[in-house]
Amino acid sequence: MEQRYLKVGRRTYSDPSVVRLVELHSKISQDPEEIIRYLIRNELTDARNYGWSGPPFDPKDFASTIGIPCEKSDKLFHSEDAELQPNPTKEGRSIIKYNPNKPKTRQNFSIAHEIAHTFFPDYQHQYKARHKIGKFDPNYEVEFLCDLGASEIIMPTPDFDLDVENMGISLKSLRVLSKRYEASREATAIRLIGTDFYPCALIVLDYSHKPTEKDKIEESKCQLNLFGDYPWEPPPMKLRVQYSVRGTHFSVYIPKHKSIEESSPLYEVSVTGKPFQGDTVLNLTKTPLNTYVEAMALPKTHNTDLDSRVIAILSQTRKNS
Ligand SMILES: [Zn+2]
Known part of the structure; x- marks a missing residue:
């Protein structure tokens, strides 16, 4: 099959899953980052209408509003944090299994990352977790986009952006917001920079x-x-x-x-x-x-x-x- 590339701003994407995502949602944008944020924000708005609120925003509650159960598990096959598995009781659906022994901030981010995977049209063909979550490594395109999506779930717009507008970008706001949103310091800092204020x-x-x-x-x-x-x-x-x-x-x-x-x-x-x-x-x-x-x-x-x-x-x- 012909190899396709997408050049968006400073980034080039070539992962077929990303190309497919953009093809499917080209009316929203040509930029996969914008598409993932848009799709997730839409679902977040619906979830808020059902009473999902924060901060802190609980990704497990969000998952259940979009029909993905989350279960604690001591049997993860592809990750030490969390992974998507086929739902044994509902054919064609998925379930998130997560390690409850990890710190709360890490559990939150890992679960949110797995939720973000489900926004890719072909995610069910990729049940195995591919690399460490929360690295924001642009060399792993799908994982990078899922990290972005996860930070949108844990630290959603407009709440987080309003907080940054009020507090500015500093170590002090990093400490306060990381606690308020139950996110790690690194994930919070990346989200702070991403506000682009x-x-x-x-x-x-x-x-x-x-x-x-x-x-x-x-x-x-x-x-x-x-x-x-x-x-x-x-x-x-x-x-x-x-x-x-x-x-x-x-x-x-x-x-x-x-x-x-x-x-x-x-x-x-x-x-x-x-x-x-x-x-x-x-x-x-x-x-x-x-x-x-x-x-x-x-x-x-x-x-x-x-x-x-x-x-x-x-x-x-x-x-x-
Ligand atoms: Zn992943």
């Missing part, structure tokens, strides 16, 4: 090797098998850009994997765990980026003695056009 971006930093170092480590593992010792000692991991999310009006592209200097206040946040607010210069791009930053430590995702992950909200200042 201010020229902002966020970066999440974590300790890792850069891709060339990872390749070399893999190579040296093979050599280890041949010669029985390490011919090459890998360098220590550095605090690097894990991912970034830019608002439409934030003009500077922030490359992935770029490391943060030890003199940077963001490095300080990782080491001390204390938040930072103030102007700084970030050497992440070709020209140094003068920016106002608010940054805080995030819980670690690995069991090492490395310091904390960091989330930073950058507001573009007058010096960068």
Whole structure:
């Protein structure tokens, strides 16, 4: 079959499920992000008419209003968080099974993510969960769109947008809104940037090797098998850009994997765990980026003695056009 692509703004989509979604709903938009948001918002409006309310907005209640039961389960086959399974009592329908032992914020997001899958016309052919939920990774197109859809369910328009209008984009509003909407700090921060009210971006930093170092480590593992010792000692991991999310009006592209200097206040946040607010210069791009930053430590995702992950909200200042 002919491979089809969709170019929308900064993104290109080629996943057949996404192409099919746009074909089906081309009257709404040519942009799959807009289509998913539109379809979900429509259902949310109906659910509100049946009394669904918040914040916090419970995705399980929303699921039941659109005919998808949610059940706790200790038997998930494709995910440690949640997955869609065929409904054994209703042919052609689905059921969401979720892990009740995960933190509430994570349960909420995972269930909402699975609901978003059901808005794809061919979702029943893809029952297996494809990758980790909540990564907002644009390389996994369907998963990325389901993460967007999930954040629309947990932090819906207009409630969330009105809160951001009143509170602005800051660490303080991030803390308050993440609690109010029972969403993780990362998911809330991504949704904050997505409101597009201010020229902002966020970066999440974590300790890792850069891709060339990872390749070399893999190579040296093979050599280890041949010669029985390490011919090459890998360098220590550095605090690097894990991912970034830019608002439409934030003009500077922030490359992935770029490391943060030890003199940077963001490095300080990782080491001390204390938040930072103030102007700084970030050497992440070709020209140094003068920016106002608010940054805080995030819980670690690995069991090492490395310091904390960091989330930073950058507001573009007058010096960068
Ligand atoms: Zn998924």
